[in-house]
Amino acid sequence: MSVVLLDPRRPGVVPAAAVRLLRGPVEYGDEVPDEVRAALGLDHEPGTDVFVALDAGSDAVAARTARGEDVIAADPVPGDRLLEAVDVMDRLWGFGGWEVTQTHDSLRRYLLEETYELLDAIDEDDRAGLREELGDLLLQVLFHSRIAQESPTDPFDVDDVAGTLVTKLAQRSPHLTNGHTGPLDVAEQEAAWQAAKAAEKARESCLDGIAMAQPALALAEKVVSRSAEAGLPEDLVPDSLGTIRIGGQSSAEHRLRKAVIEFAGRIREAENAAEANRGERRSLSPDDWHRFWPRG
Numbered sequence: 058m059s060v061v062l063l064d065p066r067r068p069g070v071v072p073a074a075a076v077r078l079l080r081g082p083v084e085y086g087d088e089v090p091d092e093v094r095a096a097l098g099l100d101h102e103p104g105t106d107v108f109v110a111l112d113a114g115s116d117a118v119a120a121r122t123a124r125g126e127d128v129i130a131a132d133p134v135p136g137d138r139l140l141e142a143v144d145v146m147d148r149l150w151g152f153g154g155w156e157v158t159q160t161h162d163s164l165r166r167y168l169l170e171e172t173y174e175l176l177d178a179i180d181e182d183d184r185a186g187l188r189e190e191l192g193d194l195l196l197q198v199l200f201h202s203r204i205a206q207e208s209p210t211d212p213f214d215v216d217d218v219a220g221t222l223v224t225k226l227a228q229r230s231p232h233l234t235n236g237h238t239g240p241l242d243v244a245e246q247e248a249a250w251q252a253a254k255a256a257e258k259a260r261e262s263c264l265d266g267i268a269m270a271q272p273a274l275a276l277a278e279k280v281v282s283r284s285a286e287a288g289l290p291e292d293l294v295p296d297s298l299g300t301i302r303i304g305g306q307s308s309a310e311h312r313l314r315k316a317v318i319e320f321a322g323r324i325r326e327a328e329n330a331a332e333a334n335r336g337e338r339r340s341l342s343p344d345d346w347h348r349f350w351p352r353g
Contacts, residue, residue: 139195143215146199161201168197180318229253263287275310326351 149156171193178186202215227233229250232241260266263283269276277298330349332338341349
């Protein structure tokens with residue numbers, strides 16, 4: 058007889074592939090069902106007695122191990138804690154408090170705030186902050202999915218969201234299923250992605266699909282980029298958009314953000330220099346700003 062513990066470091070959390078097969082403090086006796094065996098990745102021969110438990114400290118496990126039975130820990134798969142996060146969201150919703158009063162629209166500002174905080178963490182190379190802000194952004198995905206689950210006309214849940222993503226990635230990334238094993242040619246990969254995307258979405262305009270609610274500079278950049286890809290001559294781009302350029306780190310959004318951050322840094326330098334000189338923090342006059350403004 059063997060005792061299989063499902064992630065003994067976090068009792069009650071089961072591998073993602075098995076989550077829909079196991080419910081509660083599951084304990085299987087003499088024979089583990091084939092579908093559970095497969096989901097858990099058990100390598101026991103069919104017919105072998107196996108006892109499956111979620112709680113490493115349970116009396117049943119203690120009694121069996123005391124009799125000398127083998128203990129096997131089923132390694133968790135990546136994504137286990139995502140399932141835990143989904144469960145926490147469901148539990149919060151179940152209390153019927155603030156969460157159930159929210160709508161997709163009321164959460165808009167939180168989504169924007171968390172996105173910008175994540176960008177700050179990236180700019181500052183703040184690893185701890187990056188981990189935390191990614192979690193906050195994940196919460197928004199879980200929250201919006203849970204709200205959508207309650208729709209009386211077109212409900213969907215977080216599994217539907219994940220399933221839609223998986224389908225999209227599979228359709229646009231043929232190397233996932235065509236047996237390709239070596240390094241990818243990035244240009245070919247991008248071309249295949251765009252070709253699959255174009256086949257999926259029959260668009261009447263080269264601008265279809267652009268999020269018009271995004272900030273003006275990013276929107277302008279996207280419109281100029283899309284029109285250029287569609288062959289629009291550069292001389293037809295309005296002079297007011299003539300300075301917009303596209304492509305990676307040279308983008309207008311990046312250049313402007315970098316310039317603002319550098320400017321903000323110089324302001325702080327001047328304030329700090331004035332405080333160091335005067336021994337206190339107080340408002341600066343125009344002459345003070347010129348006097349303490351960093352040179353070079």
